[in-house]
Amino acid sequence: MNISDPPVKKLYYIFAGLFLLLLVPNEGISQSYLTKSGHVEFDSSVPLHSFTGVSDRLVGKIDLQNSTIDFYVDVHTIETGIGKRDRDMLETLDAENHPFAEFYGKLVSDFNPQNSQPQNVTVEGEFTVHGVSQPLTINGTLQKNSNGLHVEASWTLNMKDYNIKPPGILFYRVSEKIDVSISATLPPKTKTK
Numbered sequence: 623m624n625i626s627d628p629p630v631k632k633l634y635y636i637f638a639g640l641f642l643l644l645l646v647p648n649e650g651i652s653q654s655y656l657t658k659s660g661h662v663e664f665d666s667s668v669p670l671h672s673f674t675g676v677s678d679r680l681v682g683k684i685d686l687q688n689s690t691i692d693f694y695v696d697v698h699t700i701e702t703g704i705g706k707r708d709r710d711m712l713e714t715l716d717a718e719n720h721p722f723a724e725f726y727g728k729l730v731s732d733f734n735p736q737n738s739q740p741q742n743v744t745v746e747g748e749f750t751v752h753g754v755s756q757p758l759t760i761n762g763t764l765q766k767n768s769n770g771l772h773v774e775a776s777w778t779l780n781m782k783d784y785n786i787k788p789p790g791i792l793f794y795r796v797s798e799k800i801d802v803s804i805s806a807t808l809p810p811k812t813k814t815k
Contacts, residue, residue, distance in 0.1 A: 653687035655771045660806025662695050667797045675700040675711065682806050684764075684771055686735060691745050693804060694724035714789050715752050723751040725758065733764055740765040740772075754784040762804075769807050776803035 660680030666673060677700045682693040697717045702708055712718075727747015734741065740763040749758040762775025781788050781798045788796040 654683065654685045654811040655808035656683045656811040657681065657770075657806050657808040660693070660773075660804060660808075662700075662802070662804045664700065665801040665803075673702050673704075673707065675702045675708075677701070680804060680806055682773070682804075682808055683811070684729075684773070684808055686729075686733070689729040690727075691729060691747065692724070692726045693806075694722045696721050697723055697751075710789050714786060720751070720753040723749075725749045725760070727758070727760075729764075735766045738766055740774075745775075749779065751779075752784045752786050756783050767807075770809040772805075772807045774803075774805045776801065778802070 658681050659678055660682050662677050662680040664675040666675070677695050679699040680693060680695045682691075684691055697712065697715050698721060700708070700711065702711065725745075725747055727745045729743060730746050731742070731744040733743055742761065743764045744759060744761050746757070746759045748755045750756075758777065758779075760775050760777050762773060765772045779800050779802060781800060788798050
């Protein structure tokens with residue numbers, strides 16, 4: 623078999639081309655994902671009553687190339703279903719001076735974007751609210767699907783760690799512990815030229 627034979631030569635170039643494709647990074651595979659419509663919930667309670675604050679305007683970015691995670695929400699977009707309670711929450715959070723709650727950190731566990739099943743992941747970073755940042759480790763799931771990356775995570779924060787005085791009604795105070803959960807699908811971020 624001689625490489626100069628036309629069928630062998632053609633086959634040689636096909637295999638050489640495929641080999642080169644494996645070596646060159648594919649610009650079509652996105653490493654960065656972005657959403658402006660994620661869902662966040664804050665669950666809290668007072669004796670004999672609980673309530674949830676929600677927003678569907680969670681902004682999030684995940685960059686797999688450098689393993690960074692950044693999610694934030696404007697606290698003005700969180701609604702609890704009662705206007706006065708929303709206003710009280712904004713006052714408690716000093717939203718005029720500190721309008722955002724944000725987590726920024728790094729993915730510290732393995733994630734395989736070729737696997738389409740939900741994968742348990744861990745991120746470490748800082749959560750900031752009320753102008754105070756604290757280190758935080760969060761466990762959640764990350765899943766690659768046809769729409770991009772889907773993330774779900776939850777954690778509990780203690781208001782006193784962020785210098786937040788729990789608001790009260792008569793003799794009752796809101797629980798210092800707030801359960802936070804997020805759910806979002808982040809489409810691939812398109813590159814701008």
